[in-house]
Amino acid sequence: MSTLSYTLADSATMLRRQLRHMLRYPSMTLLLAGMPVVFLLLFVYVFGGTLGAGLGGLSGGRAEYVNYVTPGIILITVASAAQGTAISVAMDMTEGIIARFRTMAISRASVLTGHVLGTMIQTMISMAVVIGVALLVGFRPTAGPVEWIATIGVLAMVTFALTWLSVALGMVTKSVEAASNLPMPLLLLPFLGSGFVPTDSMPAGLRWFAEYQPFTPIIETLRGLLMGSPIGNSAVLAIAWCAGIALVGYLWAKALFKRDPTP
Amino acid sequence: MTRPQSAIVTSGLRKSYGDHVVLDGVDLDVAEGTIFALLGPNGAGKTTIVHILSTLIGADGGTLRVAGHDPADDPDAVRAAIGVTGQFSAVDNLLTGEENLVLMADLHHLGRREGRRRARDLLERFDLVEAARKPAATYSGGMRRRLDLAMGLVGDPRIVFLDEPTTGLDPRSRRTMWQIIRDLVAGGVTVFLTTQYLEEADQLADRIAVLDHGTLVAEGTADELKRLVPGGHISLRFADASELESAAHALDAVGRDDDELTLQLPSDGGVSTLRALLDRLDAESITVDELSVHIPGLDDVFLALTGHSDNEKEAVR
Numbered sequence: 001m002s003t004l005s006y007t008l009a010d011s012a013t014m015l016r017r018q019l020r021h022m023l024r025y026p027s028m029t030l031l032l033a034g035m036p037v038v039f040l041l042l043f044v045y046v047f048g049g050t051l052g053a054g055l056g057g058l059s060g061g062r063a064e065y066v067n068y069v070t071p072g073i074i075l076i077t078v079a080s081a082a083q084g085t086a087i088s089v090a091m092d093m094t095e096g097i098i099a100r101f102r103t104m105a106i107s108r109a110s111v112l113t114g115h116v117l118g119t120m121i122q123t124m125i126s127m128a129v130v131i132g133v134a135l136l137v138g139f140r141p142t143a144g145p146v147e148w149i150a151t152i153g154v155l156a157m158v159t160f161a162l163t164w165l166s167v168a169l170g171m172v173t174k175s176v177e178a179a180s181n182l183p184m185p186l187l188l189l190p191f192l193g194s195g196f197v198p199t200d201s202m203p204a205g206l207r208w209f210a211e212y213q214p215f216t217p218i219i220e221t222l223r224g225l226l227m228g229s230p231i232g233n234s235a236v237l238a239i240a241w242c243a244g245i246a247l248v249g250y251l252w253a254k255a256l257f258k259r260d261p262t263p
Numbered sequence: 264m265t266r267p268q269s270a271i272v273t274s275g276l277r278k279s280y281g282d283h284v285v286l287d288g289v290d291l292d293v294a295e296g297t298i299f300a301l302l303g304p305n306g307a308g309k310t311t312i313v314h315i316l317s318t319l320i321g322a323d324g325g326t327l328r329v330a331g332h333d334p335a336d337d338p339d340a341v342r343a344a345i346g347v348t349g350q351f352s353a354v355d356n357l358l359t360g361e362e363n364l365v366l367m368a369d370l371h372h373l374g375r376r377e378g379r380r381r382a383r384d385l386l387e388r389f390d391l392v393e394a395a396r397k398p399a400a401t402y403s404g405g406m407r408r409r410l411d412l413a414m415g416l417v418g419d420p421r422i423v424f425l426d427e428p429t430t431g432l433d434p435r436s437r438r439t440m441w442q443i444i445r446d447l448v449a450g451g452v453t454v455f456l457t458t459q460y461l462e463e464a465d466q467l468a469d470r471i472a473v474l475d476h477g478t479l480v481a482e483g484t485a486d487e488l489k490r491l492v493p494g495g496h497i498s499l500r501f502a503d504a505s506e507l508e509s510a511a512h513a514l515d516a517v518g519r520d521d522d523e524l525t526l527q528l529p530s531d532g533g534v535s536t537l538r539a540l541l542d543r544l545d546a547e548s549i550t551v552d553e554l555s556v557h558i559p560g561l562d563d564v565f566l567a568l569t570g571h572s573d574n575e576k577e578a579v580r
Contacts, residue, residue: 006372009369013366013370016369021357097353100347100349102318103345103347260319260320261319261320
């Protein structure tokens with residue numbers, strides 16, 4: 001077999017290991033899907049009536065707000081999965097098994113690739129659960145089959161980028177506790193963007209930040225695909241952000257994994 | 264038979280972390296198919312050597328060859344020839360024993376059937392069949408260590424590194440582990456073992472190197488090392504000071520302790536020396552309360568070489 005097919009085989013082996021971990025301890029997957037569902041219910045039923053009225057749409061109120069907030073909640077799912085990834089990578093790095101992998105003639109990237117692919121599958125499942133609950137509580141997207149496929153593509157792209165970043169975050173920290181705190185800002189970003197309220201309702205400084213941070217074009221792209229609102233240049237910005245974050249995360253993670261483990 | 268080759272050679276191996284020198288020029292030569300024990304107190308640098316030889320970390324200086332390859336230039340060639348069992352338990356706790364072994368087989372690209380077969384063989388050989396389908400997290404210390412070693416053997420390594428393989432094991436598990444190690448070498452594998460137990464090195468190793476503060480202070484077979492320290496002696500205890508005094512006049516004592524009422528006489532541990540001494544005592548009508556023969560062990564060598572004999576100095580003074 002060639003080097004490439006060994007790399008693929010090793011990555012598949014590592015992915016199987018990741019999936020086995022998930023099956024054996026489903027609580028992590030449930031937790032990752034659970035938090036955004038709680039957020040969704042909280043925002044729709046507690047704040048939804050008032051926030052929806054402020055949107056000034058035709059129907060107004062709660063029904064309008066479900067449609068507005070769902071893309072943001074989906075991104076919360078990705079962000080909370082990123083936190084889970086950082087934790088599981090940090091935990092894995094403290095285990096002897098990683099030291100063993102390092103002394104074996106295997107593709108080094110496969111250890112990380114296994115984590116990324118495993119997390120992507122886990123996150124896609126969580127997002128499906130979140131979208132399912134959103135549909136139950138009144139989310140009525142206008143998307144056709146093409147838009148849905150595009151939506152899945154965008155979500156996969158975002159997940160891929162944030163997962164590589166969180167793999168690096170999981171490795172750069174010295175402890176599991178730190179690894180669980182480091183990706184926290186990712187959870188806040190949908191709030192400090194157009195995830196929950198339109199950015200023009202924010203004070204000037206915050207609005208500037210909200211309009212230029214990566215989550216806003218991603219949310220606007222998703223909203224456009226699902227609800228038919230104008231996308232503009234958001235799609236291009238979203239792709240550029242994701243490509244950049246993925247590249248930085250990948251190179252950073254690889255460099256971190258390559259260095260000698262500290263005694 | 265071809266001439267025995269070296270499985271591991273290092274020359275002037277150096278490693279520091281900042282100002283802290285961990286290895287200060289270590290020369291090793293391990294012949295193929297033998298057990299080599301690296302003996303040393305905690306913090307001597309044993310694990311660092313294993314980490315460097317097993318490609319986990321890089322060396323700062325010196326030349327090294329593991330299975331004929333330089334870990335710095337061609338780490339994958341070294342990795343393909345070695346199996347490592349660390350003092351860290353390198354098992355996946357969430358997977359079962361069997362899954363752990365199959366994981367290793369997959370990473371060695373053995374193919375599904377061959378991988379299963381080898382996993383089954385190893386489970387049997389290491390007495391883990393009953394626990395095969397339980398998560399490794401539920402294993403006892405001894406079982407975990409056996410699984411750890413079994414995982415290192417899936418790829419049929421030529422050289423096996425065992426970093427303190429029996430630390431923290433109960434005496435029975437330790438003996439099981441020793442037997443496993445002996446069987447390995449009988450199969451032609453080279454074993455590089457680190458240990459802080461002298462008995463373990465004595466029992467298993469063809470050659471022993473004593474490491475202290477990052478340098479080798481002695482190297483040889485267990486017997487060669489034991490010969491390095493004099494110290495075989497017979498100790499006699501007397502009922503009172505006058506007996507001690509008369510015995511001291513009659514015998515060629517090398518040591519005397521008036522408080523303890525004891526005399527130390529040189530001895531090679533042989534029966535004839537002992538008999539001659541007893542005849543002498545009879546002839547001089549000296550009554551001895553207690554007699555003990557002290558044979559030098561690796562303990563004496565270890566204490567003498569590593570200079571951690573603070574208690575003894577105290578006693579002499």
